[in-house]
Amino acid sequence: MTEDLARARLHKLAGFFANNPSIQHATPSSPKFAELRAAYVSLPDLNPLVIARPSTVEAAASMVSFVVANDIPFTIRSGGHDSFGRFIRNGAVAVDMRLINYxxxxxxxxxxxxxxxxxxxxxxxxxxxxxxxxxxxxxxxPYSSKFGLGVDQILAAKVINAQGELVDADTELLKALRGAGGAFGVVAELTIPVHRLAQTLAGAIAFQSDDLPAVIRQYNTGYQALCAEGIPAELTLQQSVLNLPHGKTLVVLFVWASSDIKTGQLWAEKISALAPVAHNAVQSTTPLTYLTCTDRMVPSHTRGRVRTISLKRLSEEVLDVISTSVLKMPTDPHTFFAMHEIRTGTPSAQGHSDSVFAVREGLFVFEIIANAQREENLDLATAWGQEFWSELSRTNQESFLPSTYLSLTAPKEVQMSRIFGENFAWLVVMRGKHDPRGVFAAATARL
Ligand SMILES: Cc1cc2nc3c(=O)[nH]c(=O)nc-3n(C[C@H](O)[C@H](O)[C@H](O)COP(=O)(O)OP(=O)(O)OC[C@H]3O[C@@H](n4cnc5c(N)ncnc54)[C@H](O)[C@@H]3O)c2cc1C
Structure with a gap:
């Protein structure tokens, strides 16, 4: 973008903000700009023209309508947790939705x-x-096994469409939103189910990890045997290998989503019996307290990128790659490995014809978090992430799912036709219908 064009756009925007004083905004010279621009991953080279902060859905619609009418490129930002910065662009207006939080x-x-x-x-x-x-x-x-994935919680939505109008999403638009989201509009409001869960049994189980490859194998062999017998949907488990102060450790997050705490305790015992335990923090708690605890494990800010791969099963070969790779994991506290799982038989593992989120069978989503707290560790973390991912890619292709988790896949590596599978062709037609000018071109789902 030329300086003249930027100046002209800023001039138009200044007029818009003067007429809409309720919409807070910050330009690069504003004192709050750096704070508002900050996101989970450090992205020093991305600078929006303006950060606009509407506080109502109507104000967000006016903002979008204005930029669309004036051909000003824009992005939508909420948590700023996209590792690849798909929420800001140089020279574009960043519409920061965080004040719309009712x-x-x-x-x-x-x-x-x-x-x-x-x-x-x-x-x-x-x-x-x-x-x-x-x-x-x-x-x-943490409650996916019991209640389903986030995408299956979307019951209704108010969307700002490509003309900047606030509309209630119809059945067709809802289906597209459930998986391909921002490519179809700005989500101004969602209606979601309320799951009542006053008490839960949750916490981290840290296994003795002096021999990390052995404990990973022991845990997973036992876990697979439990899966074959059947694990209740109330139980969600997340495996990770973390750099704890005393060394690399296999940590499993245990969440029991039922008020039947007695049965939950039996399952906590079964899971902690899978390998020798170093520390077991599973306890009766509330969902909110548990969230506060897990939050402490997530830094507010880091540098680096994530790599992902989705597998149908954890074969011996895959477990070997995990074991070798986590041994080589740099010791920076922000570098780690984790996996999400959709267990066969849980609500989101079934076909949902009202959604384009394609991968519904039992699967493991790997998160290779090649992040670093310290700048000097970044190259090491990046090389480790690349090598881990390459080694996994060389294992038997029969275990692989064609799709990867879109949110964690780099724009350069993403193959939308594989992500959306049989829904891809339909999505392309829908995009042509709902956004013929491509005003939502910056969305994570590019169709
Ligand atoms: C520390 C961390 C932990 C994570 N944990 C998990 C996890 O446990 N499970 C999981 O599934 N994923 C997880 N993720 C991935 C995360 O869910 C996705 O990256 C998600 O898209 C982030 O949303 P955001 O609003 O925070 O980020 P942003 O970067 O603000 O937005 C991400 C994308 O969504 C778009 N967007 C945001 N809000 C709107 C809106 N209202 N309307 C239209 N488009 C919008 C943005 O334009 C952008 O393309 C994690 C990521 C990080 C960094």
Whole structure:
């Protein structure tokens, strides 16, 4: 963009903000710009023209309508947790949705209407991840096995369309939003179900990891045997290998989503019997307290990138690669490995014809977090992430799913036709119908 064009756009925007004083905004010279621009991953080279902060859905619609009418490129930002910066662009207006963070619960229908910019901390997953950004593209969470993925929580939506109009999403638009999200509009409001869970049994189990390859194998052999016998949907487990102060450790997050705490305790015993335990923090708690605890494990800010791969099963060969790779993992506290799982038989593992989120069978989503707290560790973390991913890619292709988790896949590596599978052709037609000018071209889902 030329300086003249930038100046002309800024001039138009200044007029718009003068007429809409309720919409807060910051330009690169504003004192708050750096704070507002900051995101989970450091992205020093990306600088929006303006950060606009509407506080109501109507104000967000006016903002979008103005930039669309004036051919000014824009991006949408909520939690800013996209590792690849798909929420800001140089020279574009960043519409920061975070002030639209209301929650209105309807007791009778057990549903809630939530603002499109609400974060997990306002509401309930990782505190700084945006709910809409998380849910629209999949949304693995601590209660996924019991209640389903985030994408399956979207009951209704108010969307700002490509003309800048605020509309209620119809059946067709809802289907597209459930998986391909921002390519079809700005989510101003979502209606989601309310799951009542006053008490839960949750916490981290750290296994003795002096011999990390052995403990990973022992845990997974036992876990697979438990899966074959059948694990209740109430139980969600997440494996990870973390750099703890005393060394690399296999940590399993245990969440029991039922008030039947006695049965949960039996399952906590079964899981902690899979390998020798160093520390077991599973306890009766509330979902909110548990979230506060897991939050402490997530840094607010880091540098680096994530790599992902989705596998149908953890074969011996894959377990060997995991074991070798985590031994080589740099010791920076922000570098780690984790996996999400959709277990066969749980709600989101079944076909959902009202959604384009394609991968529904039992699967493991690997998160190779090649991040570094310290700048000097970044090259090492990047090389480790690349090597781990390459080694996994060389294992037997029969275990692989064609699709990867969109939110964690780099724009350069993403293959949308594989991500959306048989829904891809339909999505391309829908995009042509709903956004013929491509005003949502910056969305994570590019069609
Ligand atoms: C520390 C961390 C933990 C994570 N944990 C998990 C996890 O447990 N499970 C999981 O499934 N994923 C997880 N993720 C991935 C995360 O869910 C996605 O990256 C998600 O898209 C982030 O949403 P956001 O609003 O925070 O980010 P942003 O970067 O603000 O937005 C991400 C994308 O969504 C779009 N978007 C955001 N809000 C709207 C809106 N209202 N309307 C239209 N488009 C919008 C943005 O334009 C952008 O393309 C994690 C990521 C990080 C960094």
């Amino acid at each position: 929650v209105e619960i309807d007791q009778e229908s057990s549903t809630a209407r939530i603002g499109g910019g609400i974060l997990g901390g306002d509401f309930g997953t990782v505190s700084s991840v945006g709910y809409a950004g998380w849910a629209m593209y999949g949304g693995y969470g």
